[in-house]
Amino acid sequence: MTNVEVKVAEVISVGSELLLGDILNSNGQYLAQELAKLGIAHYYQTTVGDNPERLQQAIELAASRANLLIFTGGLGPTPDDLTTETIANTFQTALVERAEVWNDIQAKFAQRGRTLTDNNRKQALLPEGADILKNPVGTAPGMIWSPQPHLLILTFPGVPSEMKRMWQDIAVPLLKAQGWSADVIASRILRFWGVSESALAEKVSHLFEQANPTVAPYSNWGEVKLRISAKAPTTDAAMALIAPMEAEIRDIAGIDCFGADAQSLGTAVGALLQQRQETLAVAESCTGGGLGSYLTEIPGSSQYFHGGVIAYDNSVKQSLLDVSAADLAQLGAVSEAVAKQMAQGVRDRLGTTWGLSITGVAGPDGGTPDKPVGCVYIGVAGPVNVMAKRYQFGARGRDWVRRVSVCSALDQLRRACITTPFHLD
Amino acid sequence: MTNVEVKVAEVISVGSELLLGDILNSNGQYLAQELAKLGIAHYYQTTVGDNPERLQQAIELAASRANLLIFTGGLGPTPDDLTTETIANTFQTALVERAEVWNDIQAKFAQRGRTLTDNNRKQALLPEGADILKNPVGTAPGMIWSPQPHLLILTFPGVPSEMKRMWQDIAVPLLKAQGWSADVIASRILRFWGVSESALAEKVSHLFEQANPTVAPYSNWGEVKLRISAKAPTTDAAMALIAPMEAEIRDIAGIDCFGADAQSLGTAVGALLQQRQETLAVAESCTGGGLGSYLTEIPGSSQYFHGGVIAYDNSVKQSLLDVSAADLAQLGAVSEAVAKQMAQGVRDRLGTTWGLSITGVAGPDGGTPDKPVGCVYIGVAGPVNVMAKRYQFGARGRDWVRRVSVCSALDQLRRACITTPFHLD
Numbered sequence: 001m002t003n004v005e006v007k008v009a010e011v012i013s014v015g016s017e018l019l020l021g022d023i024l025n026s027n028g029q030y031l032a033q034e035l036a037k038l039g040i041a042h043y044y045q046t047t048v049g050d051n052p053e054r055l056q057q058a059i060e061l062a063a064s065r066a067n068l069l070i071f072t073g074g075l076g077p078t079p080d081d082l083t084t085e086t087i088a089n090t091f092q093t094a095l096v097e098r099a100e101v102w103n104d105i106q107a108k109f110a111q112r113g114r115t116l117t118d119n120n121r122k123q124a125l126l127p128e129g130a131d132i133l134k135n136p137v138g139t140a141p142g143m144i145w146s147p148q149p150h151l152l153i154l155t156f157p158g159v160p161s162e163m164k165r166m167w168q169d170i171a172v173p174l175l176k177a178q179g180w181s182a183d184v185i186a187s188r189i190l191r192f193w194g195v196s197e198s199a200l201a202e203k204v205s206h207l208f209e210q211a212n213p214t215v216a217p218y219s220n221w222g223e224v225k226l227r228i229s230a231k232a233p234t235t236d237a238a239m240a241l242i243a244p245m246e247a248e249i250r251d252i253a254g255i256d257c258f259g260a261d262a263q264s265l266g267t268a269v270g271a272l273l274q275q276r277q278e279t280l281a282v283a284e285s286c287t288g289g290g291l292g293s294y295l296t297e298i299p300g301s302s303q304y305f306h307g308g309v310i311a312y313d314n315s316v317k318q319s320l321l322d323v324s325a326a327d328l329a330q331l332g333a334v335s336e337a338v339a340k341q342m343a344q345g346v347r348d349r350l351g352t353t354w355g356l357s358i359t360g361v362a363g364p365d366g367g368t369p370d371k372p373v374g375c376v377y378i379g380v381a382g383p384v385n386v387m388a389k390r391y392q393f394g395a396r397g398r399d400w401v402r403r404v405s406v407c408s409a410l411d412q413l414r415r416a417c418i419t420t421p422f423h424l425d
Numbered sequence: 426m427t428n429v430e431v432k433v434a435e436v437i438s439v440g441s442e443l444l445l446g447d448i449l450n451s452n453g454q455y456l457a458q459e460l461a462k463l464g465i466a467h468y469y470q471t472t473v474g475d476n477p478e479r480l481q482q483a484i485e486l487a488a489s490r491a492n493l494l495i496f497t498g499g500l501g502p503t504p505d506d507l508t509t510e511t512i513a514n515t516f517q518t519a520l521v522e523r524a525e526v527w528n529d530i531q532a533k534f535a536q537r538g539r540t541l542t543d544n545n546r547k548q549a550l551l552p553e554g555a556d557i558l559k560n561p562v563g564t565a566p567g568m569i570w571s572p573q574p575h576l577l578i579l580t581f582p583g584v585p586s587e588m589k590r591m592w593q594d595i596a597v598p599l600l601k602a603q604g605w606s607a608d609v610i611a612s613r614i615l616r617f618w619g620v621s622e623s624a625l626a627e628k629v630s631h632l633f634e635q636a637n638p639t640v641a642p643y644s645n646w647g648e649v650k651l652r653i654s655a656k657a658p659t660t661d662a663a664m665a666l667i668a669p670m671e672a673e674i675r676d677i678a679g680i681d682c683f684g685a686d687a688q689s690l691g692t693a694v695g696a697l698l699q700q701r702q703e704t705l706a707v708a709e710s711c712t713g714g715g716l717g718s719y720l721t722e723i724p725g726s727s728q729y730f731h732g733g734v735i736a737y738d739n740s741v742k743q744s745l746l747d748v749s750a751a752d753l754a755q756l757g758a759v760s761e762a763v764a765k766q767m768a769q770g771v772r773d774r775l776g777t778t779w780g781l782s783i784t785g786v787a788g789p790d791g792g793t794p795d796k797p798v799g800c801v802y803i804g805v806a807g808p809v810n811v812m813a814k815r816y817q818f819g820a821r822g823r824d825w826v827r828r829v830s831v832c833s834a835l836d837q838l839r840r841a842c843i844t845t846p847f848h849l850d
Binding site: 015016017018019020021022023024025026028029030031032033034035036042043044045046047048049050051054058061076077078079080108111112113114115116117118119120137138159161165282284286287288289290291292293294295296297299300301302305306307308309310311312313315316319320349350351362363364365398399402 | 715
């Protein structure tokens with residue numbers, strides 16, 4: 001069935017842990033998205049365990065109906081990591097140790113002060129004729145191998161961070177250079193906070209019927225997204241189709257749209273603060289550091305983020321944030337007054353332009369009729385005033401309440417920044 | 426290849442949205458876990474798009490090597506939902522409308538005040554001879570069908586909530602009643618920190634050859650795991666096979682093993698602190714609140730975690746943690762002295778048993794020859810002393826450095842707790 005004109009990929013995920021359900025196969029989704037972006041057709045994904053006979057059967061089948069085989073998993077140092085040798089056996093090719101890989105493994109172990117074992121040496125073996133697909137992150141390299149005409153094999157470790165890095169750094173440029181990517185599908189994702197999916201969908205419903213570009217809504221953890229996708233011979237041509245659609249949606253959505261693609265609420269707030277040359281400190285109760293952690297995911301955030309106080313225990317709210325003991329006793333830690341004092345306290349103590357606070361009931365316990373699980377107060381202290389707002393995120397689990405609290409706090413600060421004139425201090 | 430003695434399942438997920446990466450295939454993991462619980466062997470999972478020829482190829486292959494075929498997806502009302510009719514075509518059987526299903530669909534639409542379309546009637550069609558697999562949640566029923574001897578087909582909608590409900594309510598009792606679940610596979614996952622996968626594998630290599638229970642290693646984000654799996658007529662019997670193996674591994678691994686199954690480094694540290702009636706505060710620089718956030722993921726963590734200081738900017742290290750300005754200037758924020766002072770400072774300020782600090786170079790910028798990206802100091806201040814340790818996590822990305830720093834800090838505290846006598850304060 002292999003056809004040189006039609007280029008078809010197939011993804012094979014290897015690992016008994018996948019068949020036992022110990023691990024969610026997120027690599028499958030990632031590669032599916034990436035192949036779609038490149039415009040490479042892709043008709044099957046197979047998951048198979050650490051069993052050489054069954055893996056070989058999957059390889060033979062895939063090679064009979066596809067000409068780009070992408071493997072993830074089974075490249076580790078242990079005896080049940082069988083992907084490389086099974087591929088070599090399927091195409092009756094010997095494995096050869098690569099000095100370059102072995103040196104790299106030795107160097108990585110030395111750098112981390114770890115002891116090499118005989119097992120690790122196995123990772124330096126690749127089929128004769130295969131090229132090394134370098135792994136800049138971990139020890140297991142992959143391979144780039146064409147064991148027969150019109151068949152290209154790429155192997156990646158199962159660890160998503162390593163696989164993604166190798167895919168982006170090496171596989172994508174290689175596939176483009178080899179002409180795998182004829183028509184390009186480009187996408188742009190517009191991101192929204194503070195508006196529901198159905199409310200936004202209604203506002204832009206006239207766009208959903210279009211064929212190229214297409215617009216599709218989705219939502220995840222309180223955030224709403226619109227994906228605009230266009231197909232064209234080049235990325236530039238596809239982006240030119242997307243641009244007017246994006247402009248129209250941004251015009252309709254207004255302040256609810258906080259960014260696009262990799263822009264998060266954190267980078268949106270960071271860009272605003274940098275542009276305004278302002279600084280931020282946080283005071284966190286129920287999120288326990290999650291807001292600070294989210295802000296500092298961003299390289300360079302030290303330019304505007306100074307730090308803060310994790311005031312999980314009420315004693316810390318008093319000692320490090322100057323929250324009134326009387327208010328804590330009478331109004332409770334989850335209250336408008338305490339949220340305001342936390343925001344003001346951290347702003348004063350750290351001497352920043354803005355103080356941002358979160359105090360709420362993350363659950364599963366601790367809810368009351370007045371303040372049920374999911375009740376969260378977010379405070380913003382700034383150059384003009386200090387305010388706090390009550391949210392009811394619902395008893396949808398501790399993770400949900402904490403994560404949505406972090407995003408809502410950033411969104412509240414974003415809106416406060418946008419509506420506050422510069423340099424009032 | 427079908428063998429009546431050996432019962433083997435295969436999972437086929439249908440939907441072009443899976444191959445475009447729009448949806449993560451969480452059903453695959455769920456069914457894998459469920460089949461493992463039932464002790465039903467399961468060697469392949471296949472994902473295929475909404476294409477009848479390719480779906481039929483997948484069905485024929487699965488029927489040739491398994492005797493329980495489980496389908497998810499493709500049962501909806503739209504023309505691209507093709508699972509039911511393709512299965513019927515593969516086994517050359519006519520579709521027949523089921524009055525019971527059609528009545529149920531009409532009733533559900535009436536109840537929700539929605540308008541029926543002709544498309545919906547398609548969902549009432551099932552192959553002649555198939556039983557209805559009722560859907561108590563949505564409109565699409567599945568089927569229970571044995572089109573030929575020693576072959577059982579079950580179909581489920583792709584929506585996870587509907588699939589799971591139908592699986593639990595109907596499929597699990599059916600499979601047990603039909604004797605599919607003769608043997609149970611139970612697993613226990615032992616979890617390790619501070620030892621490499623290959624070093625641990627070498628220590629327990631004599632266990633990898635065993636057939637029942639089996640032992641398999643894997644690793645993820647710096648954590649190493651050993652999965653012990655046993656097959657037996659009941660879960661209790663399987664766990665009885667696992668117990669001595671677990672004891673042997675724990676004996677070999679010693680303090681490197683921090684827990685099993687759902688126990689994380691966070692819950693392990695939490696259990697130690699609760700048992701010792703001790704408390705903890707954190708001082709974070711490069712992790713920016715990630716350690717506090719990780720600790721407070723755990724409900725009830727307020728019993729031992731009081732809070733801390735996010736000292737991202739050096740001014741905060743001085744003002745809220747009493748770190749020496751001279752040391753910051755001469756030794757730098759990433760140094761043993763500063764890590765110790767941060768741990769001691771937060772312990773003193775918050776009045777806790779333990780103070781735990783992290784200061785390092787998360788990257789991508791900020792590395793120097795002396796302190797390259799990935800260089801992190803972790804400090805522990807306790808009842809006996811204060812110490813700090815230097816780690817080199819490598820330039821494997823900001824996320825990696827920050828996440829491994831948080832886990833290493835917890836592990837360092839865990840080891841300090843275990844080796845420190847109770848109640849010294």
